[in-house]
Structures are given as structure tokens and as C-alpha cells.
Amino acid sequence: MSTQAQTKQHxxxxxxxxxxxxxxxxxxxxxxxxxxxxxxFSSGIGVNALGYCDPDWSAAVAKQSQLLQHTSNLYYTQPMAQVAQILCQRTNYSKAFFGNSGAEANEGAIKLARKYSFDRYGKEANRYKILTLVDSFHGRTITTLAATGQDVFHQSFDPFTEGFDYVEVNNLEALKAKMDASVCAVMIEFVQGEGGIHLLNPDYVEALFELCATQDVLVIADEVQTGIGRTGTLLASEHYHVQPDITTLAKGLGGGLPIGAILCTEKLANVFQPGDHATTFGGNPVVCAGAKVVLEKLNDALLEAVQQKEKVIRQQLTNLPSVKKIDGIGLMLGIQLTDKKATDVIDQCLEQGLIVLSAKEKIRLLPPLTITDTELNEGLAILAKVLMSQPKE
Structure with a gap:
């Protein structure tokens, strides 16, 4: 039986x-x-930051798997401690928590924000609501679906977790209108990935942070897709010159193995106490051994190369007749099309030997951060050929 038949059957x-x-x-x-x-050009939906089977990453994972593959979080392990230190030092956050996915990281961030308000203001204050943005995407669990600002995901799974409301992207007045005494946090993506590669306006971000600060409302940044160098900086927040109270990470951090992370400022460093939050597999030694290599390779030169590769992509594709606009930043780009369907382009690219993604009606590009100039140009040539081809009848 073929792999595809096995999969369909089981x-x-x-x-x-x-x-x-x-x-x-x-x-x-x-x-x-x-x-x-x-x-x-997909890197496993932004996961394979170093591409397939980077030799240093593979060696570190293999070595750790032969030393200690799992212990649970009842004990200390070196790889988790090392990754936490690197992340905190490079981001100026105080503490990290490790889970297994972006959804799990976002769930933990929601719990952290609610517990902060509960501890500080008491149960009677009823500060529990979290505002998110229209077209956001925060995960597939019941709670992170509730946090997701897209109706298409709010089907068939009722009832959802209470305590979420949605505001229009880049609309400060809409945010102010919903910023009542029940709000404990605002959750944002600096670049909405699954929502269609939409960037937040810098002025909006600045005003949002100022508004939240005046009311002690926490800002949670979902950097599951934008983090770990994807936009040409370690965190996308660096483009906006802000530091959220909480940042969540996943995807590229593990370099191909499942990991999620929550980073928090000193204000929140001791909100979680033993028993408040936990995970069996979080901070797994093998996964963290791989994450350490990813972070070590994500140096200034690689981040600069990501920014340069964005320029190459824009130069080669922007003026094609089928390209209306290219949105995004770094190696997280969305191509708006004039006369083609994204689904058709994806299939035609596959036929020609190129893997690309979609984000709603756009073609989404998430190539490995380490993609070579030769690989990039080869893929762009295929994409340009498909975009310039006549639509099939």
C-alpha cells in the first residue's frame, strides 16, 4: 500500500x-x-528556519537524543536552561516558558495575562477580557480559536471560551471603544500571517501601546510566525521599537521539531507559581538542543541576508503583470494577484518543481532563512514563469 493510501485509510x-x-x-x-x-518556498509553513537537515542542527539533535531524550519538568536540564538564557538575553525579556506549539504558547500567554489581572486587581474587578484583531489567527484549540478574529474558524465547535472580542486592524478608535474596565490584555500579530499578510501600521502600534500602558492592560504579541528572524529581525517587534509585555514563539524556533515559548517582562516574571501552568513535553532536551543551534546561527549577518533576499524577491516579481502588490516584510511575503487564483498558481508551481503557500487570496512565501542565492533565484524563475503563463481553460 502506498504512503498516500495508508494515510487516507488511517x-x-x-x-x-x-x-x-x-x-x-x-x-x-x-x-x-x-x-x-x-x-x-514554504519551509514547512515557516518552521524549517535553517532549511532541511542543517548539518549542525542535525548533529546537535542526534547527540542529545543519545544522551537524554526526556525527563519531564520535575527536574532541570541543560538544553532548556541554555535556550531560555539565550532568548532572554537577546530579547531583553526576563523569563521564558516552553511548550510544544504556537497554540499552546498562546494559551499560556492568555492564562498569564488573566492571572496577572486576577492577582493585582482581584476577582471582583472582573478583568478577564482579551481584545484581538479582525483577521488574526492564534491557534486551533477551543480557546485560541476563540481568540482568532476570523468567522470562518468559528464554525461547528461552539461553545467557545468566553472573554474575547475583536477590533478592526489599524483602527485606533475601534480599539478605544472596546477598551473598558473588563479588558486585561490586547493580543496582536505585527504581521498577520494566516489572515492574509497584513502589517500593522507603526502609528497604530505606538498608540496601542500607549493606550494599554495608561490602563495597565497587557500587550501580547503573537510572534509564532513572525519571530525567530522571519522578518529580518529576531522579533518583528523590533521593527516597531516596542516591547510587548508577553511574546509568544514557535515555528522557526525548533528548526523542525515542535516547540512553543512564552517570553515575559519582569513585571510578569513571578505571576506563574508552581501548579499554575505546566506541560509534560515542554522544554524537551532534544528539541531545545536544536533550538539552541537555530538561535546561534541567527546572527546579524543572517538577519541582514534575510532583508537583502526580500529586496531580491521584490525586484524580480513586483513588475510582473499578474502581480498587483507584494505585502509583508523579510521572508514573510504575500503576493496579491491581478488575474490568477492562488490555488491555481500553487498547483502549477508544484508541477514545475516549486512549493509555495497561500494566505487567503494571496501567494505566501516563507522560504528558509538560509536559502542560498542560487536556490532563491531558481525558485523565483519558476514562480515568474507560472505568473506570466496564460490561465488554463
């Missing part, structure tokens, strides 16, 4: 998978079980 039908089976990769290149070669 795995729940939650994905509209493309009919290819990937088996081996190196850098930004991956091969299927038929030997076909693809340039990957």
Missing part, C-alpha cells in the same frame, strides 16, 4: 493534502518518493 481527513510524498531534503531543496526535485 489518518483523519483534516488536511487537503497535495498528491506528493516528500522523503528527503537538504537546504531549500526537497525530493518526493518519485525522485522529483522541488525548491521549497
Amino acid at each position: 489518518v483523519m481527513n483534516t488536511y487537503a493534502r497535495k498528491p506528493i510524498t516528500l522523503v528527503e531534503g537538504k537546504g531549500a531543496i526537497v525530493f518526493d518518493d518519485q525522485g522529483k526535485r522541488y525548491v521549497d
